[in-house]
Amino acid sequence: MATEQTLQIKEISAHRGPVPGSGAVRELEVAKLVDVTTCIGCKACEVACVEWNDHPFRETVFDNTYQTMPTTEWNYYNLIKFSETQRDDGSLMWLMRKDQCMHCADPGCLRACPSDGAIVQYTNGIVDFNQENCIGCQYCISGCPFNIPKFNQTTKKVHKCTLCSDRVGAGLEPACIKACPTGCLHFGTKQDMLQIANARASQLRDDALFPLPNAGVYDPQSIGGTHVIYVLHDITKPEAYGGLPANPRIPPSYVIWKYLAKPIGLFIALMGLLAVFFHYIFTGPRLSQPEPTVEREEQL
Amino acid sequence: MYQLLKRQYSRYTPRMVSSITGIPEADFIKAAELFTSIRNDGDMKKAATIIYAVGWTQHTFGTQIIRTAAILQLLLGNVGRAGGGVNALRGHSNIQGATDMGGVFDILPGYLKMPNPGDADFATYLKRITPTPSKPSEWDSYNYWSNTPKFAVSYLKAMFGDAAKKENDFAFHYLPKIDRRYSWVEMWDRMYKGEIKGHIAFGMNGVMIGPNSRKNIEALKKADWLVVCEIFPDETSEFWRAPGTSPEEMKEIKTAVYRLPGAGFAEKDGTFVNSARWLQWKYAAVAPPGQARVDQEILARIFLKIRELYAKEGGKFPDAILNASWSYSKPENPSLAEVAKEINGRALSDLTEDSQPGATIKTGQQLPGFAWLKDDGSTACGNWLYSGSWTEAGALMQRRGTDDPSGLGIFPSWGWSWPANRRVMYNRASCDPAGKPWDSERRQVWWNEAAHRWAGNDVPDFKADSPPQSHMGPFIMNPEGIGRIFAPLAAFAEGPFPEHYEPVESPIANPLHPKQSINPVIKLFNTDLDKYGTPEQGFNVVCTTYRLTEHYHYWTKNNPMNVQLVPEPFVEVPVELAREIGVEGGQKVRVSTARAQYVAKAMVTRRIKPMTIDGKTVYQIGVPIHWGYRGIAEDSGKTSLNPVNLLSPTAMDPNAYTPEYKGFLAKIEKA
Numbered sequence: 001m002a003t004e005q006t007l008q009i010k011e012i013s014a015h016r017g018p019v020p021g022s023g024a025v026r027e028l029e030v031a032k033l034v035d036v037t038t039c040i041g042c043k044a045c046e047v048a049c050v051e052w053n054d055h056p057f058r059e060t061v062f063d064n065t066y067q068t069m070p071t072t073e074w075n076y077y078n079l080i081k082f083s084e085t086q087r088d089d090g091s092l093m094w095l096m097r098k099d100q101c102m103h104c105a106d107p108g109c110l111r112a113c114p115s116d117g118a119i120v121q122y123t124n125g126i127v128d129f130n131q132e133n134c135i136g137c138q139y140c141i142s143g144c145p146f147n148i149p150k151f152n153q154t155t156k157k158v159h160k161c162t163l164c165s166d167r168v169g170a171g172l173e174p175a176c177i178k179a180c181p182t183g184c185l186h187f188g189t190k191q192d193m194l195q196i197a198n199a200r201a202s203q204l205r206d207d208a209l210f211p212l213p214n215a216g217v218y219d220p221q222s223i224g225g226t227h228v229i230y231v232l233h234d235i236t237k238p239e240a241y242g243g244l245p246a247n248p249r250i251p252p253s254y255v256i257w258k259y260l261a262k263p264i265g266l267f268i269a270l271m272g273l274l275a276v277f278f279h280y281i282f283t284g285p286r287l288s289q290p291e292p293t294v295e296r297e298e299q300l
Numbered sequence: 301m302y303q304l305l306k307r308q309y310s311r312y313t314p315r316m317v318s319s320i321t322g323i324p325e326a327d328f329i330k331a332a333e334l335f336t337s338i339r340n341d342g343d344m345k346k347a348a349t350i351i352y353a354v355g356w357t358q359h360t361f362g363t364q365i366i367r368t369a370a371i372l373q374l375l376l377g378n379v380g381r382a383g384g385g386v387n388a389l390r391g392h393s394n395i396q397g398a399t400d401m402g403g404v405f406d407i408l409p410g411y412l413k414m415p416n417p418g419d420a421d422f423a424t425y426l427k428r429i430t431p432t433p434s435k436p437s438e439w440d441s442y443n444y445w446s447n448t449p450k451f452a453v454s455y456l457k458a459m460f461g462d463a464a465k466k467e468n469d470f471a472f473h474y475l476p477k478i479d480r481r482y483s484w485v486e487m488w489d490r491m492y493k494g495e496i497k498g499h500i501a502f503g504m505n506g507v508m509i510g511p512n513s514r515k516n517i518e519a520l521k522k523a524d525w526l527v528v529c530e531i532f533p534d535e536t537s538e539f540w541r542a543p544g545t546s547p548e549e550m551k552e553i554k555t556a557v558y559r560l561p562g563a564g565f566a567e568k569d570g571t572f573v574n575s576a577r578w579l580q581w582k583y584a585a586v587a588p589p590g591q592a593r594v595d596q597e598i599l600a601r602i603f604l605k606i607r608e609l610y611a612k613e614g615g616k617f618p619d620a621i622l623n624a625s626w627s628y629s630k631p632e633n634p635s636l637a638e639v640a641k642e643i644n645g646r647a648l649s650d651l652t653e654d655s656q657p658g659a660t661i662k663t664g665q666q667l668p669g670f671a672w673l674k675d676d677g678s679t680a681c682g683n684w685l686y687s688g689s690w691t692e693a694g695a696l697m698q699r700r701g702t703d704d705p706s707g708l709g710i711f712p713s714w715g716w717s718w719p720a721n722r723r724v725m726y727n728r729a730s731c732d733p734a735g736k737p738w739d740s741e742r743r744q745v746w747w748n749e750a751a752h753r754w755a756g757n758d759v760p761d762f763k764a765d766s767p768p769q770s771h772m773g774p775f776i777m778n779p780e781g782i783g784r785i786f787a788p789l790a791a792f793a794e795g796p797f798p799e800h801y802e803p804v805e806s807p808i809a810n811p812l813h814p815k816q817s818i819n820p821v822i823k824l825f826n827t828d829l830d831k832y833g834t835p836e837q838g839f840n841v842v843c844t845t846y847r848l849t850e851h852y853h854y855w856t857k858n859n860p861m862n863v864q865l866v867p868e869p870f871v872e873v874p875v876e877l878a879r880e881i882g883v884e885g886g887q888k889v890r891v892s893t894a895r896a897q898y899v900a901k902a903m904v905t906r907r908i909k910p911m912t913i914d915g916k917t918v919y920q921i922g923v924p925i926h927w928g929y930r931g932i933a934e935d936s937g938k939t940s941l942n943p944v945n946l947l948s949p950t951a952m953d954p955n956a957y958t959p960e961y962k963g964f965l966a967k968i969e970k971a
Contacts, residue, residue: 043865047861064884086906
């Protein structure tokens with residue numbers, strides 16, 4: 001779990017004048033930026049993730065692709081998805097997108113989870129699973145629009161990328177960011193990452209020689225934005241990047257759960273309580289009737 | 301010269317280039333116009349670089365390609381410029397250092413030429429290797445190689461100490477004199493012929509590297525002994541297990557194999573020298589495990605044992621070994637800091653230097669740079685180019701200063717760059733003839749009239765006080781002082797201008813001159829294992845080999861992390877070709893060349909496209925090189941067990957002796 005470092009000085013002994021930095025607004029939301037256009041698919045981030053999280057070596061099989069395995073796994077949080085895509089002009093794009101938890105502002109997993117404290121969202125935007133509270137129901141898996149959380153059959157717990165909340169809490173960047181040799185991965189405040197991403201996208205759009213008119217930033221508003229954002233060559237076709245949804249949505253059942261079923265349920269429960277209350281007021285307590293004089297212990 | 305150049309390349313029309321390479325004419329013109337556009341309207345401010353991976357060199361015409369790049373950059377004025385040049389992305393972290401230190405058979409440290417049997421004495425040798433200035437009219441010439449005797453004498457003093465005296469030609473005769481080429485391919489050829497009896501493989505997996513691995517495996521069977529220093533058991537140290545060797549045959553193999561446990565890169569300190577010539581010191585992270593030893597300890601113990609044997613038993617020529625300078629505080633395990641200081645060089649008596657008025661250096665002090673080297677035996681220096689890297693001011697190669705005052709990316713206090721901490725060589729060419737930078741916003745060096753000296757953000761690569769009016773040429777290492785668009789006689793095996801040749805095995809005859817399709821000066825080998833295939837024999841698919849980013853040569857297959865990323869070998873096959881031979885991704889294919897067969901799963905891809913070459917549709921396939929018969933996947937029976945280089949031909953560039961891994965002929969079928 002992360003620990004927030006919020007040591008901001010408020011007062012200083014025998015100090016004249018204002019406290020340096022006072023009144024500064026601390027940008028709390030963090031984000032990871034993946035510039036897909038400068039990723040070379042080296043998978044250093046995959047190795048860094050496995051090593052930092054102390055995950056074991058797992059056997060893989062050749063599957064007609066450079067991609068390590070078909071999807072992320074409960075002990076493989078970070079996967080480069082490779083896809084060969086034909087552009088409209090017939091030329092080929094070999095796309096490589098780093099796939100991992102998107103840390104949604106409106107997290108479907110958290111919305112779906114029925115267990116108190118199994119999933120938390122920090123104020124900095126990181127969505128984290130606490131396996132000790134996980135009951136293994138896997139609702140989070142069906143709640144995720146990106147197919148990220150994965151179930152461990154042995155322990156019956158669900159796992160996913162933590163955005164290295166342990167590292168971020170200690171003021172470090174996530175392990176994948178540290179390992180990236182091309183600098184296609186960035187980490188910082190959401191605001192800064194958006195700024196860098198937008199600047200990069202406009203650079204790609206405006207390139208004099210090889211303009212990419214559809215370059216853009218992936219930060220889907222359908223789920224309130226994400227804390228992992230992408231710069232894509234073609235924002236109109238996110239599906240081409242190993243199935244990135246254009247308009248990710250939390251399954252309606254969970255929306256209904258939160259906005260309809262849950263309030264209604266709560267309303268019914270409240271009504272029940274009120275009924276009990278008014279029954280008490282108007283009818284009064286049920287008075288005890290004479291009972292057989294048998295000891296309680298003997299009954300049990 | 302320009303007229304000759306024009307005539308030479310007038311034959312290379314866009315249509316011809318397209319016919320040879322398969323690149324569509326329009327794409328070629330677009331690329332050519334883009335690259336040359338930096339000089340549009342006479343603009344001299346921009347610079348453009350050419351960065352290549354060493355695949356360019358892995359052809360029988362590799363030097364021709366690099367030369368062409370160099371000529372293009374000279375013509376465009378992209379040499380000596382920040383952001384210009386021809387830059388190799390080398391395949392290993394310290395290839396530059398290995399070359400600088402003479403890790404090639406025909407050079408000594410600092411690119412001094414190797415003596416040959418014709419060098420009767422030191423004077424004859426020096427006369428042969430020291431160029432005399434050849435001035436074009438009106439041009440002055442620095443001809444810096446005129447200092448060769450100083451570099452050579454200082455090198456011999458470092459090698460042989462007090463035994464190197466003026467009276468004995470500074471022990472010149474202790475150096476070996478090479479009578480033939482000892483290049484990689486030729487070495488294995490001679491071992492296969494039974495002429496070379498032993499092989500020391502120090503971090504070199506010769507069986508896997510190839511080319512024509514079968515020949516290397518058979519060569520090792522004929523050797524008397526083999527010493528392998530490695531961090532994992534490898535294919536070379538277990539060549540007797542190569543697929544196709546029967547148990548009976550294994551018993552017949554007499555080669556004695558010694559395996560020495562070496563240390564990995566994180567277990568050793570020392571320097572890496574990168575392609576930009578920066579010496580960067582690194583520290584050992586952990587100690588070598590178990591009985592493993594660092595390289596210098598293994599080499600030192602072998603050396604000391606040999607010296608002991610020579611001292612005890614004599615021998616044909618003990619002097620060179622007995623008199624070799626070995627004055628390290630721990631002779632059996634010299635510290636690399638001591639070695640680095642020895643390479644930098646020191647004064648053997650008190651020194652003064654005309655070009656450094658007022659300065660003196662005391663006996664025993666580290667030299668500040670190669671300007672102080674003498675040819676009278678008063679200085680010792682292991683490699684003149686590295687002089688200045690570890691001075692009285694300390695280990696400059698260990699510096700980690702991150703300031704970049706000029707903003708040009710020079711970082712003058714990060715590590716140390718040869719020569720003289722100069723970051724861009726020939727930087728005089730970044731100025732116009734009057735000594736004014738071509739780009740006033742990115743000033744590398746300039747002529748300071750008031751001080752009557754060259755000044756700069758970088759260290760000027762020029763005679764410091766030679767004014768622009770004397771027209772000294774910027775290419776100070778060439779005796780003529782100018783860039784070599786036209787290479788003088790014998791500089792290259794082929795000729796003064798580069799020419800395109802087809803690979804030894806090619807699907808077409810060279811459209812430029814079909815009767816001389818391949819490089820005319822290459823040596824083809826003629827043992828029973830040196831076979832070359834032709835399209836007529838059915839070998840009509842172009843095969844190339846390469847590395848993957850996920851693996852590093854032949855040892856990451858012992859690391860579970862890398863194995864997990866790419867678990868087994870494969871062959872990349874274009875979609876169209878896969879359809880023709882009826883193969884789907886994941887099914888096995890058999891690749892055959894005139895030399896061997898290789899079976900692995902197919903990766904069917906659209907990334908490798910069919911090419912139209914000389915009017916014919918030509919397919920290309922690609923085979924990553926990483927798997928053999930030792931490693932995690934290999935040991936669990938998951939791979940084909942065959943080294944990929946069983947496929948490649950025994951053919952090499954005649955100048956650099958690099959084998960032709962990047963283009964040969966194959967057949968492919970469903971296995």
